[in-house]
Amino acid sequence: MEHVMSQEETVWHLGYVIIGENNKIHELDFGKEVTESEAERHRESTYSLMELFTESPYAALEKRYSSLKATLAELSNPEQDSSSTYGRMGAIQQGVDDFLSAFRAFDDRTSRQLNKKFGAASPELQLFKRALSHEFDTSFAYRFACKLRNYSQHCGRVPFSGNVRGFLGPDGSKNRIFALTLDPAKLLGEFDAWGAKVRADLQSMTNEFSAEDFIDQAMTSCMVAHVKLVISQKEAVEDAANYILSLGSNSANPKRWPAFFTLKKDQWSATSKGQDISFQYVRLDVATHALQSLSGGAALLASIGYGETAT
Template identity: 30%
Template sequence: MKTETITYSLSTFEKPDLWMVREFSEEEFRKYSNYITSLMRLESNENLYKIVDLNYFDFKAKISKTVKSLDNGVNSNEFENLYLDINRHILNILSSIRTYLDHTETRIKREYGSNSEEFLNFKTQTSKAYDENFSYRFLYKLRNYAQHCGLPAGSLSTTASQTGNSLKLCLVKNELLLNYDSWGVIIKQELNNKEDLFDIIPLIDQKFEILKEINKNINNLTYKHYQQEAQELMNLLWESKSKNGTPCIVETVGANEKLKLNIRWFPYKPISKITGVQFEII
C-alpha cells in the first residue's frame, strides 16, 4: 500500500497561490500548531471582557444619541420607550460584568490554582474594589435585584442649560429597600443615606473604569505565561515577510489533484499584545 506524502511548512497564502517559506519537521509543526491553539484560547477568554466593553459602548452611545435628540423634543410615549431601552442596556452591562467575573475567577483558579499569584491577585483586586467603591458593590447587588425582582423603579429626567442637555436615570431609594432584603448591612445603610432619587449613570461609568483596570492587571500577569509562544510565532511572522500573502503554517498531505491542506493561521492580536509588536494583517 502506497504511503501518502506529508510535508510541513511555513508558507504564505494569497488566493489561489500558496508559497513555501521553509519546511518544518513534524515536531516543529505540532509545536507551532499547539502555540497557535494556546493563543487562540487566550483570545477567546478575553472576549468575555470585550462583551462588557461593547455593552458599555452601546449604552454610552444610546445616552449620547438620546441627549442629542432632546433638541427636537420628546413626548411621553417616546420617554417611556427610552426608559425601557436604557434599562435594557444597563441590564446587559450588569449581566456581562457578572459573567466576566464569574468565568474569569473559575478559569484562573483552574489554570493556575487557588494559591497562585494570578488567583490571589484577582481575589485581592475584586475584594478591594468591592470594599472601597459604592458603585462597584451596589451594581453587583443590583444585578441580583434585577434577576429576582425585575427592573428597579426609576425615572428618566433631562436638564437643559447653556452648556447643553443632560440626562439622568434616577432610581427610587425606598423602592430598592422595600423590594429586596439581600443588600447587606453596608449597602443598605448607604442606600438609606442616599437622596430619594439618585442617578445610576455615573455609577456605571465608575464601575466600568474599575473593571477595566482589573482586567488590565489580570492580563499583565496572564501574558507572562505565553511569552515563549508569542515570541516564537512572531519570529515566524518576520520570516514570512519575504513572501507575498498571509502567513500560515501548513500540513500538506498527498499531491496534485488529491492534495489536502491543513492550514493554521496566526493569531495576530494576542501575539501583538504579548510582544508589543504590531503586525499588518494582510
C-alpha cells in the same frame, strides 16, 4: 480559516496567503517545511492569548458595556426625537440587564478558567480574587453592581428614571442631556438583600444618583482586576506573543498573511491555486493586541496609583 483534507501522510509548511480583490484568496505561498511541534506551539500560544484577551469574560463584558454606552449616547444626541425617549427605555433596561449579567460572568467564568488552568490554590486565582475583594471594599460602584445583579435576578428590571433636558448653547446650537438615575429610597424599599455595606451606602444618600456614573466606575473596577491578572502572567504573555510575531509579518504587504499549511507530501510547490489545502493563519493580530494590552495595562495601574503587584 481552515479547510479539511483527507487523512494521508502530511507535512507542515510555514508560508503566506496572498489576498486579492474583494478580500478573496488569490495565491498560496507554501514557504518552508516546519515541524508539527512548531505549528502546535502556535496553536497553543494563540489559544492562551485569546483566552486571556480577545475571547475572555472581560472582553465579553467590554462588549456589553460599549453597547450600553452607545445606547445612552444616542439619547443625548440633539437630533434625537424627544418623543422616542420613552420607547428607548426598554432598550436601556435590556442593556443594563445584559451588562449586569456579563459583570457577574466576569467573576464566575474568569475564576473557573483560572481554577481549571492553574488550580484552586494557584497564585493567579488568588490574585484575581484579592483584586475583586479590594474593589468591593473600596468602591461603592463595584459592590453596588454586585448587589444590583441580585436585585435584577430576584425583582426584575432595575427601576431607573430617565430625564431629558434640552437647551441652546451660546452660539445657538442645540444641546441635549439624557440622565439615567436611581432612587436609593426606592431600591431600599423594594429589596432586602443589599448586605450591610451597600445598605449603609444607600441609606447615606439623600438624592437620586447617576446610573451611568456607577456603571462607568464599576467597569473601571473590573478593568483594574483584569489588568492585574494580565500583569501577573506577563512572562507567559510575552513569550506567547513574541513567538507568534516571530513567525512572519504582513507589515510590508497587508494582503500577505503568514499561515501554517498542512500538505500531502507530493502536493506542495512554491505556489498553488485551486487545491483543497488546510491552513491556519498566524494570529499576528492577537499577539499585537496582547502586547499592547500588557503595556497599556501597566501604565494604567501606575496612573491610578497601583503597582504591578498591588492587591
